[in-house]
Amino acid sequence: MGRRPCCSKEGVKRGPWTAQEDKLLADYIRAHGEGKWSSVSKQAGLKRCGKSCRLRWLNYLRPNIKRGNITQDEEDLIIRLHKLLGNRWSLIAGRIPGRTDNEIKNYWNTNLCKEPPPPPNNFVSCRPSKEASSDPQQQSKAEVNLSNVPKYNNQNAESECSEGSLSSLPTTREEEDYSSRDLWMNFYTREMSLSQFLDIDFSNLSNLFAEVLVGGYSSTKAMHDDDVEADFGAQLAAFTDLADEWIM
């Protein structure tokens, strides 16, 4: 049984967009907003498939799209986020203002995936040196150790991070759980900046933290605990591999 195409091929225009098509689409969306892509093409008078309209808007016509070369800072972020999230381009793009997932994906495939560039001089890796820990394997895998993970909250994330405050260290597993969840949620809700998040010493990530972090990521896709649980195993494994790599 063949897959039904997303739209009828007949009468549907393909290939590069013209300036007139761009104007029709942009004018329509500014007037009516995003969504209902399948009907946008008809309503706007375009002979395009809805998916094509959506892609054109998101990757080209949308306001605040940043044009031009990827900066060194952006490249650093892409590398670090890719290390953290893998090929989840939309998530990566969501943390880099003005850049689209398609652009980042293209940049990665053409520039970064071929060979890893040397770290810039001012690059402060969140991966500790081998000398930093006497027994990294034990530290990373065996024990729940959040003692060096700063706690962020919505009110003073900036100051606490910059000062490395450890004033609110959790003392119980339950408190640790909340602390880790806060950390993730502050990052996800952008209360904590990307640089703050990435400045965390990930060598101190406990399995518990990884659990919460990965759970937090899952919840961004589906806010259902059952789904988070179902997806948890694979993601935790992936994250554990990542953590292992960091502390190697």
Place this chain on the structure above:
DNA sequence: AAAGCCGCCAACCGCTCCTCG
């Protein structure tokens, strides 16, 4: 100057996830 090669990037394709009836 012309032909061939190569890299970039916009756009398409197919799959999965989500929502709604």
Place this chain on the structure above:
DNA sequence: GCGAGGAGCGGTTGGCGGCTT
């Protein structure tokens, strides 16, 4: 609970422009 349709995502492709020979 199930199925259909819509939306979103990541992988892939093809055209174009620049570079090399």
